[in-house]
Amino acid sequence: MELPDDELIRRFLTGDTDAFTLLVERHRQRVYNLCLRLLGDADDAADAAQDAFVSVLTKLDSFRGEAAFTTWLHRIAVNACYDLTRRRRRQPMLRLAGDGDATDEDTGPPVADPADELAGTRDVVAALRVIPEEFRTAVVLADLQDLPYEEIAKVLDVPIGTVKSRVHRGRIALARAMGLEGREHDRTAGASQEQA
């Protein structure tokens, strides 16, 4: 029978290194996918996921089981992605210098202005990159990671009403970025429309 996360943590804290390895292996795919969809770049996602697990290791002593481990892990992973995005923003020239053939598509954080995008159908991966970060995070946690809204509220430390609003508005922003809007209503779904 598979040991629960809490038991693996307990065993690791009592000296069983294999328990930590199992914990990483169990959550690797989930953390990587979260980072991939938040960052939109496979290399960045791998870096952020790597950072997230190091952060888990260093903070595990202080994990007190008050929140579910998955909630705690998602919070750490989301923060690792935000940290990486901030680092990229601070070091755009270094990144460009290392990627001579880089294009706008694969450098830096996702562009956050839907108005810059051409109208038309775009796939969901590309569309995720162009919606505002707070919408992207909410939609990814709800619709890709399948976290309940209550858990997302804990991960992001915002009221649950804010989560529901961001998910709804994020979906609309995503659909519009994908060019799915075939109706007469031509509003842009920006962060300013959010209603907590």
Next chain:
Amino acid sequence: MTHPDDLLAEYEDGALADGERAVLERHLATCARCRDEVALAQRARRALADLPDAEAAPTIGGTAIQRASERSERPAWYRWGAVAAGVAAAIVALALILPNVGSVGADRAQPAAASAEAGASGRPTTVSAATGIEHQGTDYDAMSVAELARSYGGRAYAVSLSAGGQNQVPAPQDSSFGSASTCLAQAAGIGEGVLIRLVDARFQGTPAFLGVYLTSPGAGQPADAVRVLVVRKDDCSRVLSSAWAKL
């Protein structure tokens, strides 16, 4: 018109309770804006549902695993313990004595002391869940905490919930026991096992509680390890938790 944005996400999920759904559907019947938004959001939701997972490279998490492995290499005080294992006979002898070493309020203590007869006969030593607190003047450090944990080694234990064999947890015998055990429980986080001894002492000069826990690999199975958890008395934060010994 006021739009019920707080209900729309769950409506799109098909997860709205009947009462709220009825309210929302009445609104949708008269609000083109919300109808359009729900339709759009549901299309995005379906597109996301169809998005396959990308395969994570097996190297992800490798840095953390490597560091965990390095961290598990025993610190100095534990390596000292390994050396001490070379004089195992002496340690075993100490194990029968040390649970009470340093105990000032010994008459109030509920130690997991084993009788020499029980240890020698191979029968499990019966211990009770702690119901009292020992007040000691001892100033522990990592080494002496490890020594305390090790003093419980070499024997099998059976835990009795109460000394009289009744199927109930006895009432605390010391008014400070409740707050001390709560303090430990907060720091323990995940189930540490059964608290069999609670000591009020100091750790490197700081007032601290020491909890001795017996842990078993599963319900109903005999304890296979002992841990000593050290927390600060002032804020119940964990100071040391890695002292342990396989039984």
